Amino acid sequence: MHFRAITRIVGLLVILFSVTMIVLGPVALIYRDGAGHTFSQIFLMSLAIGSLLWWSNRKQRTELKPREGFLIVVLFWKVLGSVGAMPFIFAEQPHLSVTDASFESFSGRTTTGATTLVGLDTMPKAILFFRQMLQWLGGMGIIVLAVAILLILGVGGMQLYRAEMPGPLKDNKMRPRIAETAKTLWLIYVLLTVACAVALWLAGMLLFDAIGHSFSTIAIGSFSTHDASVGYFNSGTINTIIAIF
Numbered sequence: 119m120h121f122r123a124i125t126r127i128v129g130l131l132v133i134l135f136s137v138t139m140i141v142l143g144p145v146a147l148i149y150r151d152g153a154g155h156t157f158s159q160i161f162l163m164s165l166a167i168g169s170l171l172w173w174s175n176r177k178q179r180t181e182l183k184p185r186e187g188f189l190i191v192v193l194f195w196k197v198l199g200s201v202g203a204m205p206f207i208f209a210e211q212p213h214l215s216v217t218d219a220s221f222e223s224f225s226g227r228t229t230t231g232a233t234t235l236v237g238l239d240t241m242p243k244a245i246l247f248f249r250q251m252l253q254w255l256g257g258m259g260i261i262v263l264a265v266a267i268l269l270i271l272g273v274g275g276m277q278l279y280r281a282e283m284p285g286p287l288k289d290n291k292m293r294p295r296i297a298e299t300a301k302t303l304w305l306i307y308v309l310l311t312v313a314c315a316v317a318l319w320l321a322g323m324l325l326f327d328a329i330g331h332s333f334s335t336i337a338i339g340s341f342s343t344h345d346a347s348v349g350y351f352n353s354g355t356i357n358t359i360i361a362i363f
Contacts, residue, residue: 122175124190129171131194135201136164138255142244149326151242156209164201199224205248211241226252231340238345243326246343250330257337258307311336314363321355335363 139161146154202223206214214222218234225232226249238246315332319325330343344350348360 120186124186125171126175127190128193128197129168132164132168132197133172135198136161136168142248145247146244149243151244153209153242153244156205157244160204199227202227202252205245209245223252226339226341227256229253229257229337229339236345238343247330250333250341253337253339253341254333257339258304317359318356321359322353323351323356335360
């Protein structure tokens with residue numbers, strides 16, 4: 119088992135995840151909800167953690183075996199679930215305990231949909247957006263995205279892809295190159311999300327709610343930006359759009 123090579127790859131994946139935090143800064147700035155400082159700190163922390171893991175093992179390059187691919191997937195979900203809990207812990211609102219924050223993060227990441235939060239209607243918009251984004255990224259499987267990026271960086275990723283994909287798909291190459299398959303999957307995923315967001319916006323949702331609910335709808339995660347969930351909008355059209363997507 120090449121543990122240092124595994125650590126290097128996990129570091130790269132954490133760096134990749136930290137980049138997604140950048141989008142939360144503009145959200146916090148637009149709505150002036152005071153959460154921008156928290157996400158800036160967490161971005162730097164996660165970037166530092168990933169960089170440390172990668173830099174100290176940057177010369178460890180080897181082809182992954184299947185069992186190592188499985189271990190990386192497990193470690194990746196564990197690490198990202200833990201990093202994803204940080205905003206819920208350090209933000210002034212909701213300022214959850216470590217247990218509740220971890221539950222919220224892993225629930226979102228695995229698109230389980232269970233939540234410990236109440237008072238969503240008054241919560242900072244950046245926190246709500248981050249919460250929706252957690253399940254959107256988890257809905258497709260971050261590993262699929264990571265495989266496409268890592269292959270560009272020269273890191274073998276077939277074992278990661280096989281470990282992440284369920285059922286017979288993991289043994290069936292949908293395209294000759296796995297990176298192209300990952301890119302195609304994410305292109306379809308993004309296009310469906312955009313179409314859903316536009317449909318919800320035209321149906322009467324505010325743009326923020328439309329984007330947030332498109333994330334949870336396409337990911338089948340069920341998180342909402344309101345305590346009453348979709349019932350908040352009291353719209354048959356919105357219910358139908360969500361059911362279709």
